[in-house]
Amino acid sequence: MKEGYGKKAAIGCGLGFIxxxxxxxxxxxSVWFKMKYLEGNHLTDSSLENFFIFLYKTPEIGRxxxxxxxxxxxxxxxxxxVGKGRHGARAIIGIFPLIGxxxxxxxxxxxxxxxxxx
Numbered sequence: 001m002k003e004g005y006g007k008k009a010a011i012g013c014g015l016g017f018i019x020x021x022x023x024x025x026x027x028x029x030s031v032w033f034k035m036k037y038l039e040g041n042h043l044t045d046s047s048l049e050n051f052f053i054f055l056y057k058t059p060e061i062g063r064x065x066x067x068x069x070x071x072x073x074x075x076x077x078x079x080x081x082v083g084k085g086r087h088g089a090r091a092i093i094g095i096f097p098l099i100g101x102x103x104x105x106x107x108x109x110x111x112x113x114x115x116x117x118x
Contacts, residue, residue: 001084001111002082002083008076008079009083011076012072012073012075012077013076016069016072016074016075017069017073019065019066019072020070021069022062023064025062026056028062074091074094076094077101078091081104083111085111
């Protein structure tokens with residue numbers, strides 16, 4: 001892989017995946033959570049728990065986190081493709097999250113082959 005692309009790819013894919021999962025979790029709260037906390041004005045002594053209740057009551061924040069996570073995920077997939085000397089459009093394989101990432105990582109590194117030919 002070309003110099004400098006690996007770290008950007010790892011940050012993009014890793015952070016993107018984490019933000020997408022967190023955003024999806026807060027955008028669609030579970031039935032149990034709705035029954036326990038969202039019915040009425042339930043406040044607890046724990047400020048962290050109150051923060052999570054706030055996040056669950058405002059699903060827009062979760063949707064924004066989810067979208068930012070998806071953008072970072074595709075940025076990471078793009079960095080992998082370009083870092084391996086492939087066209088950036090191969091990042092579209094990232095639509096299939098786990099399988100797409102495995103396919104991108106298993107691609108042959110064309111940047112090393114092109115470097116030898118020049």
